Amino acid sequence: MIACALLAWTTVALSANTVMVYVSSQTGQDDYLLSAVEAGVMDVFFDSGHIVFNAGTYERISDSDIQRRYWIRNTARQGGATLAMEVDVDLQPYDNRGADSGGRLFADAAGFRLIRIEPAEVLESGTITAQRPPSRADRDKAAFELGIRIARAVLEP
Numbered sequence: 001m002i003a004c005a006l007l008a009w010t011t012v013a014l015s016a017n018t019v020m021v022y023v024s025s026q027t028g029q030d031d032y033l034l035s036a037v038e039a040g041v042m043d044v045f046f047d048s049g050h051i052v053f054n055a056g057t058y059e060r061i062s063d064s065d066i067q068r069r070y071w072i073r074n075t076a077r078q079g080g081a082t083l084a085m086e087v088d089v090d091l092q093p094y095d096n097r098g099a100d101s102g103g104r105l106f107a108d109a110a111g112f113r114l115i116r117i118e119p120a121e122v123l124e125s126g127t128i129t130a131q132r133p134p135s136r137a138d139r140d141k142a143a144f145e146l147g148i149r150i151a152r153a154v155l156e157p
Contacts, residue, residue, distance in 0.1 A: 019083045020076035022055035028091035030105045034058040036140045040147020084115045107143040114154045124154045
């Protein structure tokens with residue numbers, strides 16, 4: 001009986017992928033909102049039985065697609081990931097005061113790519129548009145929901 005339980009546990013553990021999540025933005029920098037998107041993505045992957053970890057930075061590594069993809073694959077491989085999820089969040093000013101006044105951005109949309117590490121291949125890609133939050137206080141909740149929608153788009157095509 002114990003042997004059957006161990007065999008079943010081993011089978012489940014081996015079927016899970018290890019996924020590195022990398023979230024950044026070309027249009028602004030708000031680590032709080034980027035971390036909310038990241039948390040939404042990671043929660044859905046984890047709840048689906050995957051092992052997830054983040055890239056450790058929200059900095060835009062490069063505007064060169066080739067350099068960024070190389071960095072993502074290399075970092076994911078070093079962390080033991082079989083897949084990498086790249087999310088590029090479009091941060092826009094929430095109101096007419098602009099982003100320079102601080103804390104006024106919201107996650108308007110996000111492009112994403114699910115990348116297999118070896119052999120290198122883009123498995124899924126797309127763009128999700130977010131709902132504008134009803135108030136500035138709800139910007140983090142809206143960003144978290146955007147992350148959830150991105151992960152579901154990948155896992156439930």
